Structure formats: structure tokens, C-alpha cells
Amino acid sequence: MVQKGQITFYSHPASVYSHRVEIALKEAKADYTNYEVDLANKPSWYAARVNPVGKLPAITYGGPNTAPDDPSPEAAKINESLIILEFLADIFPEAHLLPSDPVLRAQARMFIVATDSLLYDVFWAFFFHYSPGADQTLLNLLESVQERLHPTGFAIGKWSNADIAVAPFLFRFRAMLRHDLGSFPVGEGTRVYEILQGPKFARLMKYIDDIEQWPSFKATWDEVRPVFM
Secondary structure, eight states: OOOOSOEEEEEOTTOHHHHHHHHHHHHTTOOEEEEEOOGGGOOHHHHHHTOTTOOSOEEEESSSOOOTTSOOTTSEEEESHHHHHHHHHHHOGGGOSSOSSHHHHHHHHHHHHHHHHHHHHHHHHHHTSOOTTHHHHHHHHHHHHHHHSOSSSBTBBBOOHHHHHHHHHHHHHHHHHHTTOSSSOTTHHHHHHHHHTSGGGHHHHHHHHHHHHSHHHHTTOOTTSOOOO
């Protein structure tokens, strides 16, 4: 399928939500321009002309090709990572970001809804505002994710937006636990990481291993990139 409109992707490498969109763009083999927004010195034109709330990620679609810092008023402006994923599934149907089967499409969306807000809340609480009991909350969340997985393969069996939505969080969890990075006491991250290597979390860890080998994810991740924003 021929891409019908230009895409400009406004992102930051530390943004977990930008990472979602980056994976989807790679999966769709989209032709796009990436513009990294300086969050420490955010340009005034970004909120005025791209995303009124000033958050990342965002894309512009269609309209004439212009410089990223001079977006065309004719281009559609789309923000919120999950909305962008849905949009990309619509304009790149051959990428199968969402399955053609309506039941599987519903399952992918249910997986995303069930995990999205919890991933952010638990991540923030454990790694940045640690308090006693946060470890068990994290393990409970990961067990819940595991229980929702298809017995084999990806979240609903086939690769989809469900995996793209959750992968950036799971890999930041893994990297920060493995390297003991966070506001928790020294050694707490590696202790939790060792628990995840046990048989109780075998399905989840196999899922993470499978994601790591998927081409569009592999093209967007390494553990030296900034971890979270």
C-alpha cells in the first residue's frame, strides 16, 4: 500500500510513549520524519501548532512537506500514543498492527485497556517513589499481565498493537531491575529481577524474550537509551 500523506513524528528518546509510536512506525515501514523535541526547552511553536497540551508523542499527517518546526496548517495533528497506534493501524492495514478478525481486534484492545494505566502507575511508584510494599505491587501487576497473555506467542497470539503498547514498559522494568536503578534500597531491584527468573514468571519472561527478537522492536531498543520520561 502506498503511503498517502507525509508523517512527521515528534518524539523524545526517553519517552516511553514515543517509543510505542516509533515501534509502530517501524512495523508499518512508514516513510516519516523524526523530530526530537527538547523537553528541557520546549519550543513555543510545538504547543501552538502541533499539540496544544504540549505532550509527546504527536504526529502530523498529510498536507505539504514542510520543516518539522514549521508544520503545515493543512496537516492533521494527532496526539496520545494509543490513538496514534490506532491511526497507524488504519492507514497501514497491510502492517496488521491490529488483526483483521474482529474478535482478535477486540482482544488486543482489551489487553491494552487492562494494562495501560496500571503500567505507568506501578512503574512510577516502584522506581521513582518507592515505599514498603511497592515490590509486591509490581510483582502482582506483572503476574496480572502474564495471566492475560495467550499461551504461546504474543499477547493475543499474533504480534499487534497490544504488544507495542506494553513492550516499552516491560523492557524498562527489566533494564532498571537488572541494573538496580531506582529510588528503592540498594539490591531491591536485583532481588525482584531474580524472582522474575523463577518458574512462576516463565511465561512472562518468554514473552519478553520473544518481543526482544521482533524486528520492529529490535530496531528501536537498547538498554543504553534514556529509560523513562
